[in-house]
Amino acid sequence: MSPTEESYTYPAVTVDAIVFTIRQEQLQVALIKRGIEPFKGSWAIPGGFVRLDESLEDAVKRELNEEVGADGVYLEQLYTFGEPERDPRGRVITVAYFALVAAENLRELTAATDAAEAQWFSLHDLPPLAFDHRQILDLALGRLRAKLEYSTIAYALLPRAFPLTQLQKVYEIILDRPLDKRNFRKKILSLGLLEPTDERSGGAHRPATLYLFKNSQVTFF
Amino acid sequence: MSPTEESYTYPAVTVDAIVFTIRQEQLQVALIKRGIEPFKGSWAIPGGFVRLDESLEDAVKRELNEEVGADGVYLEQLYTFGEPERDPRGRVITVAYFALVAAENLRELTAATDAAEAQWFSLHDLPPLAFDHRQILDLALGRLRAKLEYSTIAYALLPRAFPLTQLQKVYEIILDRPLDKRNFRKKILSLGLLEPTDERSGGAHRPATLYLFKNSQVTFF
DNA sequence: ACAAAAGTGTTTAGGTTACACCCATGA
DNA sequence: TCATGGGTGTAACCTAAACACTTTTGT
Numbered sequence: 001m002s003p004t005e006e007s008y009t010y011p012a013v014t015v016d017a018i019v020f021t022i023r024q025e026q027l028q029v030a031l032i033k034r035g036i037e038p039f040k041g042s043w044a045i046p047g048g049f050v051r052l053d054e055s056l057e058d059a060v061k062r063e064l065n066e067e068v069g070a071d072g073v074y075l076e077q078l079y080t081f082g083e084p085e086r087d088p089r090g091r092v093i094t095v096a097y098f099a100l101v102a103a104e105n106l107r108e109l110t111a112a113t114d115a116a117e118a119q120w121f122s123l124h125d126l127p128p129l130a131f132d133h134r135q136i137l138d139l140a141l142g143r144l145r146a147k148l149e150y151s152t153i154a155y156a157l158l159p160r161a162f163p164l165t166q167l168q169k170v171y172e173i174i175l176d177r178p179l180d181k182r183n184f185r186k187k188i189l190s191l192g193l194l195e196p197t198d199e200r201s202g203g204a205h206r207p208a209t210l211y212l213f214k215n216s217q218v219t220f221f
Numbered sequence: 222m223s224p225t226e227e228s229y230t231y232p233a234v235t236v237d238a239i240v241f242t243i244r245q246e247q248l249q250v251a252l253i254k255r256g257i258e259p260f261k262g263s264w265a266i267p268g269g270f271v272r273l274d275e276s277l278e279d280a281v282k283r284e285l286n287e288e289v290g291a292d293g294v295y296l297e298q299l300y301t302f303g304e305p306e307r308d309p310r311g312r313v314i315t316v317a318y319f320a321l322v323a324a325e326n327l328r329e330l331t332a333a334t335d336a337a338e339a340q341w342f343s344l345h346d347l348p349p350l351a352f353d354h355r356q357i358l359d360l361a362l363g364r365l366r367a368k369l370e371y372s373t374i375a376y377a378l379l380p381r382a383f384p385l386t387q388l389q390k391v392y393e394i395i396l397d398r399p400l401d402k403r404n405f406r407k408k409i410l411s412l413g414l415l416e417p418t419d420e421r422s423g424g425a426h427r428p429a430t431l432y433l434f435k436n437s438q439v440t441f442f
Numbered sequence: 443a444c445a446a447a448a449g450t451g452t453t454t455a456g457g458t459t460a461c462a463c464c465c466a467t468g469a
Numbered sequence: 470t471c472a473t474g475g476g477t478g479t480a481a482c483c484t485a486a487a488c489a490c491t492t493t494t495g496t
Contacts, residue, residue: 010231011273013303013314052232052312056303080301080316082234082277091273093234093316095301165475182477183459190457205474206466386448403450404486426447427493449492458483465476 011082011091015059016047016133018078018098018140019068021106022157026122027173029137030068031129033117038088039130045137046118047094060097067118069107074100074156078140086132098140100156148174152193155213163201163208164188232303232312236281237268237354239299239319239361240289242327243378247343248394250358251289252350254338259309260351266358267339268315281318288339290328295321295377299361307353319361321377369395373414376434384422384429385409 019030031043046067050059057075064070075097082093121127129137147153154170168184188194195214200207240251252264267288271280278296285291296318303314342348350358368374375391389405409415416435421428 009273010233011271012231013234050232050303050314052230053305055305056301056314077300079298080277082271082316084274084276093271093277095303095314163475180460181475182461185476186478187458201475203474204468205472206468206476208475384448401487402448403488406449407451408485422448424447425495426445427449427495429448443496445496446494447492448494450490451488453487455486456484459481461479463477465474467473467475469470469472 011093012087013050014047014092014094015050015056015063016045016094016096016136017060017064017068017075018045018096018137019064019070019073019101020098020140020144020157021101021103021120022170022173023103023106023120024122025169025173026124028120028122029126030070031119031121031127032067033119034130042130043119043121043127044130045096045133050095056095057097060099064099068101070099070101070105071107072101072105074153076143078136078143081132081136083132094136096136096140098143100144100153102157102159104159145175152213161197161199161210161212163210164194165208167211232314233308234271235268235313235315236271236277236284237266237315237317237357238281238285238289238296239266239317239358240285240291240294240322241319241361241365241378242322242324242341243391243394244324244327244341245343246390246394247345249341249343250347251291252340252342252348253288254340255351263351264340264342264348265351266317266354271316277316278318281320285320289322291320291322291326292328293322293326295374297364297374299357299364302353302357304353315357317357317361319364321365321374323378323380325380366396373434382418382420382431382433384431385415386429388432 021028021030030046032046034040034042034044046063048059048063048067050056054062056077060075061073064073076099078096078098080093080095084091086092086094123141126134126137128134144153148171154167154174157170158166164185165181167188168179168181171184172179193214194211197210197212199210201210242249242251251267253267255261255263255265267284269280269284269288271277275283277298281296282294285294297320299317299319301314301316305312307313307315344362347355347358349355365374369392375388375395378391379387385406386402388409389400389402392405393400414435415432418431418433420431422431
């Protein structure tokens with residue numbers, strides 16, 4: 001069967017992205033209030049249809065730029081959802097991604113034309129979500145937590161140079177539990193991925209050493 | 222944009238499955254010789270188009286049954302490949318799965334109508350593959366090796382009751398390195414997932430205790 | 443009795459956890 | 470000088486790794 005055969009109808013293909021950031025000392029996710037049916041008025045994950053000439057990743061980046069105004073994100077494919085009944089309009093297969101944006105890279109949330117409103121929500125205070133988006137979100141959160149333990153994605157949520165305490169806060173917020181300060185520093189530093197700089201943090205108290213992620217080319221694995 | 226809007230053309234969606242088994246003390250993968258263009262005569266991963274009324278997983282199971290004659294497999298979604306140029310015929314997005322079949326569940330390989338031939342290949346002796354299938358296979362192998370370390374998928378390659386040595390062989394074949402017998406047994410048994418049975422293996426030498434995976438409902442995580 | 447696979451413990455090294463106090467700065 | 474966050478070491482525990490011989494069976 002050829003993909004260009006006219007008699008065969010294909011499912012629609014969308015991409016959706018769970019966009020995480022850390023704002024107000026919370027893990028937050030970008031949601032969009034749907035302006036059209038189905039689920040008009042419900043909150044949903046940003047996403048949209050894949051164009052014939054763009055890769056899946058390009059499609060996600062385009063949607064993120066349009067709907068969330070997020071650049072310079074870490075992007076990773078999560079899972080593809082294809083249950084025949086997941087969209088009441090017909091067969092829609094969605095390739096879900098999860099994205100991490102550092103707070104400093106956030107512009108104000110601006111919704112695209114077919115979305116009424118875009119907003120950040122704390123994971124502790126989520127509205128009901130459209131379609132199977134809650135399931136997608138839960139999967140993304142699980143993946144984020146798992147990868148935190150054995151990869152370097154946390155750095156995608158931080159500025160170029162940061163104090164160790166801020167890195168620890170990112171871990172604590174995402175894992176939702178306190179970590180021991182000494183053990184955390186020992187472990188992180190023993191990985192040999194961070195480089196101390198001469199810069200020091202400002203603020204009201206003792207200045208902290210700012211660290212830099214060593215590889216200017218950040219490789220996530 | 223509605224998925225039923227006529228003016229919009231969708232990409233084709235296929236599913237592909239890397240099917241692993243252990244035969245002849247080797248990790249082998251099922252490949253199909255393509256009977257049609259493009260890549261006519263090349264070897265390819267089994268797969269095919271997703272029908273509008275079936276889930277992705279159902280589509281894979283159907284293809285596996287048609288092309289590989291494999292039942293009772295462990296099936297896990299791997300990754301979705303969607304580069305616009307990956308199929309010379311046009312835009313084809315494929316959702317790749319990897320599957321594990323125990324040797325005892327294998328019927329003879331029978332190719333479907335549009336495939337000339339189906340055959341098992343050792344991973345050490347692979348032909349060139351069509352499309353981006355080599356990339357998919359490499360990803361599947363990496364995933365299989367990674368999950369072996371922290372999950373129970375190995376049991377999907379074994380019969381219901383098996384001696385510990387056979388389990389160890391599965392690990393050694395997939396990881397492609399020898400493992401220490403005492404440490405292996407200690408670790409596996411300490412997980413508390415196996416149950417010794419009263420059965421003993423036959424054969425020319427000292428009979429081995431056969432073990433059973435405890436949860437009749439095998440949960441892979 | 444021999445060949446072949448089954449089965450079994452101990453020691454060492456490395457990593458993870460638990461835990462409490464002094465330091466530097468701005469206000 | 471006080472409040473606040475920055476910064477440091479050690480002991481106990483647990484897990485992983487290295488390593489060799491005895492047992493059971495069929496032939």
